[in-house]
Every structure is written in structure tokens, then in C-alpha cells.
Amino acid sequence: MTNLKNEWRIDFRQTAADCNAQSQLPLPLIVQRVIDIATYHANHLNIGFDRLERENKRWVLTRLTIEMKRHPRIGEEYSMITWLESFNRHFSERNMAFVTPDGEALGYIRTIWSIINKETRQSEDIPDPERLADVINPRPCPIEKFRRMRPVSEPEFSDTYRFRYCDTDFNRHVNSGRYVELILNHFPMEYFDDRNVCRLELAYMKECYCGDEARVDYVTESPNALIAEIVVASEPICRARLTFDNA
Numbered sequence: 516m517t518n519l520k521n522e523w524r525i526d527f528r529q530t531a532a533d534c535n536a537q538s539q540l541p542l543p544l545i546v547q548r549v550i551d552i553a554t555y556h557a558n559h560l561n562i563g564f565d566r567l568e569r570e571n572k573r574w575v576l577t578r579l580t581i582e583m584k585r586h587p588r589i590g591e592e593y594s595m596i597t598w599l600e601s602f603n604r605h606f607s608e609r610n611m612a613f614v615t616p617d618g619e620a621l622g623y624i625r626t627i628w629s630i631i632n633k634e635t636r637q638s639e640d641i642p643d644p645e646r647l648a649d650v651i652n653p654r655p656c657p658i659e660k661f662r663r664m665r666p667v668s669e670p671e672f673s674d675t676y677r678f679r680y681c682d683t684d685f686n687r688h689v690n691s692g693r694y695v696e697l698i699l700n701h702f703p704m705e706y707f708d709d710r711n712v713c714r715l716e717l718a719y720m721k722e723c724y725c726g727d728e729a730r731v732d733y734v735t736e737s738p739n740a741l742i743a744e745i746v747v748a749s750e751p752i753c754r755a756r757l758t759f760d761n762a
Contacts, residue, residue, distance in 0.1 A: 521652040523556035524596045529587040536704050539586035542715060543692040543699075549624060550576065550691060552597045553609055560650060562642055570642075571633045576626060576691055577606075579717040582658040583613070583622035586711070592616055598652035604640050605629055607647075610656035623658045636722075661716055664754050667744040670732035674701050677728045689723040694753045697731060698743045714758040721752045 525548075535541035557563030557574065567573055587593045593615050600608040607628045613621035630639045641647070676697055684690040694717070723729065723745075730746045736756065745753040 520560070521650040522596060522598045522654070523552060523559065524594050525552055525555070526592070526594045527587070529589055529591045529593070531589050534589055535707075537707055538589050540588075541586075542581065542712060543695045545581060545624075546579065546692040546695055547690075548595060549579065549581075549611060549626060552595055552611065553626065553628070556597050556609075560646070562647070566642070567630065572630050572639050573633055573686070574628050575631055575719070577629055577719055578625075578627035578661045579691075579715075579719070580625040580658065580661045581622065581715045582624075583711070583713060585621055587613070587621060593621060598654050599647065599650055600656065601651065602641055602644070602647050604644070605638055607641060610654070612654075612656070623656050625656060625658060625660055627661070658714075661718070662756070664716070664718065664742055664756050666751065666754070667732040667734045667742055669734065670744075671734050672701075673733065674731045675728065676731070678723055678725055680725055683725050686722075687724070689725075689727075691719065694719075694723075694745060694755075697729065697745065698755055698757070701731065701733065701743075710759040710761055712757050713760040714756075716756040718754045719752075720754065721747075721750060723747055723752050 529540055533540065533544055554564055558565050593613055595611060595613055597609060597611045600610050602608065609626045609628060611624035611626070615621065630641055631637060632639050678689050682689050682693045727747045729752065732744045732746060734742050736742050739760065740756060740758045743755045743757065744751055
């Protein structure tokens with residue numbers, strides 16, 4: 516682990532316990548590690564959980580784009596690196612990279628974060644903008660930014676699911692990675708033997724809670740891409756685009 520002001524790095528070895536059925540680092544775990552490494556770096560910059568908890572605020576992930584050339588496999592060593600690309604009063608753009616010890620780029624991630632008040636759930640200004648300006652990192656993130664998605668008004672197929680205790684986190688709402696699991700679980704295991712999700716784009720729109728009954732609607736966007744929308748009580752909660760390539 517390195518703790519530079521404008522970059523944070525964590526080293527991993529991919530274990531069998533943290534693999535999916537294709538013996539790879541799974542997408543829901545990538546989402547969790549996105550949140551973890553962003554939290555570590557933000558804490559190091561004194562704008563993370565430790566400070567915001569005292570101020571009755573929280574960072575929330577609003578947009579997420581993951582693009583992988585390939586996923587780490589069992590026993591493989593790799594590092595995850597994060598840095599700030601830009602910010603304004605209300606949003607922060609944070610990028611990430613997966614690299615092997617010999618410098619191979621496995622994939623990149625783009626994220627957008629905002630700060631909300633814990634009680635009102637309304638947006639708050641990002642603290643210490645002068646200090647943040649000093650940690651902007653020009654390191655490139657060579658993937659396309661998040662693209663807008665149309666609502667799924669006429670789904671081709673749907674699933675339903677009621678969120679349970681183990682779907683929630685310390686915020687007492689559904690964990691960010693659970694939405695990815697819910698979307699992927701529509702497909703049989705063998706479906707992913709023949710194809711990979713090479714790009715995942717997620718728009719988090721509202722929070723979901725234990726006991727909420729969700730419907731997941733899917734529609735084909737192109738021959739190699741699907742749009743999925745999670746809906747609770749007729750309101751969209753999360754929208755995702757999955758782009759596939761051959762395994």
C-alpha cells in the first residue's frame with residue numbers, strides 16, 4: 516500500500532474465495548473495492564468518512580463506469596490505484612486503474628461522487644476545495660466517460676426480488692454491490708462462460724432499503740449491450756448498461 520497525496524495504491528493477490536464461477540475477480544467485489552479504496556484515500560486527505568461522520572455528512576457514489584480488458588484470476592497479483600481527476604462544489608470525479616506487477620493495465624474505472632447530509636439527504640458542498648486543488652492528478656484514464664441511458668419503458672424481460680438483511684450495509688440501505696449482483700443473477704451461470712461484461716455503467720438514483728420489493732427490467736440496446744433498470748414502487752432506483760464481449 517502507498518499513501519501519496521495525489522494517489523492511493525493497494526496491492527492484492529486474487530484468492531479462490533474471492534472469485535466467481537469463471538475463476539475471476541467478480542464485478543460486485545470490484546464495486547466494493549471501489550468504495551473501499553476511495554474511502555481510504557479520502558480519509559488520508561481529511562475529507563473521508565472519519566471527518567464527514569462528525570459533520571453529519573456522507574459521500575455517495577452516483578455514477579460508476581468499469582471497463583476491464585481482463586479480470587484477475589486465481590493466484591494473480593495486481594494493484595488497484597485511485598486518483599482525483601477533477602471536482603466542483605457538488606461533485607468529485609475519481610478514477611481508478613487495475614495493473615499487474617509488470618505494468619499491464621487490466622482495466623480502468625471512472626466514478627462520480629457527491630456529499631449529502633445524513634438527515635436531510637440533500638446535497639452539501641465538498642469541503643476544503645483549496646486543498647483538493649493541490650491533489651488533482653493528471654494521470655490519464657483512457658476509457659469513455661459515463662454515457663446517458665434511456666429509461667426501460669418496454670422491458671423485454673423482468674425479475675423481482677425483495678431486499679433482505681444481508682443486502683444492507685452500515686448506512687442501513689442496500690449496498691452498492693448488491694444492485695450489480697441482482698442484475699447479473701438474472702442470467703444462468705453458463706451464460707458467462709461464453710461472454711464477459713467488458714464494460715459496466717451504473718447510475719445510482721435513489722436509495723433502497725431492507726424489505727423493499729424491486730423489479731429489474733431489461734431491454735436490448737444493441738447486439739452486445741443491455742440496459743437494466745431496478746425499480747421500487749414505480750420509481751427507478753438504479754440504471755445500468757452491460758456491454759459484452761466473447762470470453
